[in-house]
Amino acid sequence: MRHLRRAGALAAVLGLLLAGTASAPAAATGDPRYRNPVSAGFADTFADPVIVRGEDGFWYAYGTTDPLREGEGVFHRVPTARSADLVDWTYVGDAFGPDQRPPYAAEGAAFWAPDVRRIGDRWVMYVTVTDTTVSPEGSDFAVGAATAPSPTGPWTFADEPVVAPRPGGGGGWLWTIDPTQFTDVDGTNYLYYGSYYGGISVTALTPDGLRATGESTLVAIDNKFEGSYVLRRDGWYYLFASTANCCAGPATGYSVQVGRSRSPKGPFVDRDGIGLTASRAGGTPVLTQNGNRWIGVGHNGFVTDLSGQDWIVYHGIDRADPYLDEPFGVNERPMLLDRLDWIDGWPTVNAGAGPSEGARRAPVTTGRVDERFTGRLDRWRDAGDWRVTDGRLVGDGTLHARTALGGDVRAETDLRPGAASSAGIDLGGRVQVRVDVAAGRLVARDGARTASAPLPAGYDPxxxxxxxxxxxGRALTAQLSPARLGDQLAVVSLRLARPVAGRLALTATGGDAEFDNVSLARLYQEARRAVPEPRVGAPLRGYSDEFADGLDAGWTWVREDPAATVSGGSLRWPVQGADLTGTGNTAGVLLRDAPTGDYVVETKVTLDLGEETVRNYQQAGLVAYVDDDRFARLAQVAIWNTRQVEYGYELPFAGQPVYGGTIVGTPATTTWLRLAHRVDPVNGEHEFRAGSSRDGRNWTWGGVWTFPAGTTPRIGLVAHGGAEPAVTAEFDYLRFTR
Structure with missing residues (x-):
């Protein structure tokens, strides 16, 4: 998370304790659909969002220090909102008062990118503290922590930072920002943090989660990733991280990529086996802009609804309204929510379709059984000693729900085994899932069939x-977690003797246990197939050039470069010490007309940029070009020590050119590049989706940049960004297909 400018005045606290006295969430009513942004009811901007579910059954969202509304001019100190259904949200105050800061924070420090977790019997909020007393120059970022008895506060800062400011080897301070916590199955707490200057690292935490301990490990390279989030699924640890610029207004290309590992400390690799710490850094796309209203979609959190469907919460920018109040001020980044699907072991948003703009099916936040224990137990059949105390069910024995649900189901409960020797859930009067405190295991049982997993050594019932x-069907999976956020204390899987009838019971033996937020819901339907990628069709030979005998007559130059030559079936172009961004416009562009309608254009470019060394910003690749201030450039490029495929974009805005970019795949020395063009049938815009490949066969598809209806983008080649050290780009062809 990065700001275009520092925070100024800060908001007064509005008293989160009012949330603690609120009634339980009501059952969902009306149209079970929603539209992004979900923060529209209380905020114009709500960046870096995360969501947790509280013991009261409400969902709580937390955002970064920013004003909430146009014209407000007040920078809130971790603004907080509450919802009963993950769709309609109400602002309930700021986590911190106007004068509340940890002792090491400088006056006027802002709090960015909160992450809220439950550790033990309390909640912990991790935040970026933007300025500390370590350096008078500022930008000495630190990760701080505050604790509270509930998600609604009151929050109390720890006296010491979790991760203190870190001096950078090249000067200044490493970007110790964007914290996210994770608890592993052995009970170890971890913290991931970092950004472009310094990369993303992970460190173990003390059991209370308030201090880093031991050595940190780099898990994602600097100059590419920030805004991490980690979860565990099917024995894999998934590191989500945002890439590119968060805050370039109408040219923002922020997006989310992922790698996975068998260890929370890495190494994390992408779908192609490329490491996230490599100079040619890997990263499988999870979320990227698709040509609709939303650009700059990133810095994600994670939430699971009552049906078991995963959702990704993130911020995005409306390309028609990119700034709060005035151009080039605070980037306006409202909170968005979309379905997170898992296809062939990899996460993707809306089966690869990307951020949603129209009406979508809402999360399931009310089950067929949906019990918050606010009154009598009329919907239950008692067998044992049960009572409702302070909004919780307390007792010993078995309590049967009178409501049943057939088919595939998901049941859950918040649970404190307490004095019980075991406590848990029964399904269908046959299948039992127990937290067996006496044995120290999570146990699933179906008659003689059993499966179990150990509870962490420090587990406290x-x-x-x-x-x-x-x-x-016949597959059962049970997981025990601190707060439903993708980290588990134990997971078991069991093959059942036969499908189970969906009748739910709660059970405790050997003493009183506490239950709350009990639900039984229809299990979500899995997305099994991703949306189709752009299809390469028949060749359009009249528009293509194989560079067999010089440049054909279809090419024209903008600022011709006589150093570019064609021989032996290749265009060889020494990389120029020039560029197209901003007002300089000194680089050459080799262009040709594009066909009308939909098409795909491809080139194969060899550019030896080496690895690890700084060669800013040498690059070569494709360009969709209207003029010097409106273009989309897809190129393999050296960005400091990294080599990336950047899909840059410049457009005129508020009287000046604005440049940003998004990242598409990982380059090799020889990289294949594609732009897939379509004309939006509704508004006539030109949409260009970018793709890259390291072998010409397996493609990674990324974001979309658009050009207004009425423009006529041409397609061309570029080789620029820096003449030293000398390097020549070699293009094998330019091919159009339809």
Whole structure:
């Protein structure tokens, strides 16, 4: 998370304690659909969002220090919102008062990118503290922590930072920002943090989660990633990270990529096996702009609804309204929510379709059984000693729900085993899932069939946890987690003797246990197939050039470069010490007309940029070009020590050119590049989606940049960004297909 400018005045606290007295969430009513942005009801901007579910059954969202509304001019100190359904949100105050800061924070420090977790019996908020007393020059970022008895506060800062400011080897301070916490199955707490200057690192934490301990490990390279989030699924650890510029207004190309590992400390690799710490850094796209209203989609959190469907929460920029109040001020980044699907072991948003703009099916936040224990137990059949105390069910024995649900189901409860020797959920009067405190295991049982997993060594049965059980056909999966955020204390899987009838019971033996937020819902339907990628069709030979015998007559130059030559079936072009961005416009552009309608254009470019060394910003590749101030450039490029495929974009805005970019795949020395063009049938815009490949066969498709209806983009080649050291780009062809 990075700001275009520093925060100024800060908001007064509005008193989060009012949330603690609110009634339980009501059952969902009306149209079960929603539209982005979900923060529209309370905020114009709500950047770097995360969501947790509280013990009261409400969902709580937290955002970064910014004004909430146009014209407000007040920078809130971790603004907080509450929802009963993940769709309609109400602002309930700021986490911190106007004079509340940790002792090491400088006066006027802002709090960015909060991450809220439950550790033991309390909640911990990790935040970026933008200025500390370590350096009078500022920008000495640190990760701080505050604790609270509930998600609504009151929050109390720890006296010491979790991760203190870190001096950079090249001067200044490493960007110790964007914290995210993760608890592993052995009970170890970890913190991931960092950004472009310094990369993303992970460190173990003390059991209370308030101090880093031991050595940190780099898990994602600098100059490419920030805004991490980690979750565990099917034995894999997934590191989500945002890439490119968060805050370039109408040219913002922020997006989310992912790598996975068998260890929370890495190494994390992408779908092609490329490491996230490599100079030619890997990263499988999860979320990127698709040509609709939303650009700059990134800095994600994670939430699971009551059906078991995963959702990604993130911020985006409306390309028609990119700034709060005035051009080039605070980037306006409202909170968006979309379905997160898992296809062939990899996460992707809306099966690869990207951020949603129109009406979508809303998350499931009310189950067929949906119990918050605010009154009598009329919907339950008692067998044992049960009572409702302070909004929780307390007792010993078995309590049967009178409502049943057939088919594939998901059941869950917030649970404190307490004095019980075991406590958990029964399904269908046959299948049992127990937190067996006496044995120190999570156990699933179906008659003689059993499966179990150890509880962490430091597990405390008086701490609240969430127990979730999913049954799909004859496959049962149960997981115990601190707060439903993708980290688990234990996971078990069991093959059932036969499908189970969806009748739910709660059970405790050997003493009183506490239950709350009990639900039974239809299990979500898995997305099994991604949306189709752009299709390469028949060749359009009249528009293509194989560079067999010089340049054909279809080419024209903008600022001809006589050093570019054609021989032996290749265009060889020494990289120029020039560029197209801003007002300089000194680089050459080799162009030709594009066909009308939809098409795909491809080139193969060899450019030896080496690795690890700084060669800013030598590049070569494709360009869709209207003029010097409106173009989209897809190139393999040296960005400091990294080599990336950048899809840059410049457009005129508020009287000056604005440049940004998004990242598409990983380059090799020889890289294949594609732009897939379509004309939007509704508004006539030209949409160009970018793709790259390291072998010409396996493609990674990324974001979309658009050109207004009425423009006529031409297609061309570029080789520029820096003449030293000398390097020549070699293009094998330019091919159009339809």
């Amino acid at each position: 008086t701490d609240p946890v969430n127990l979730a059980v999913e049954v799909r």
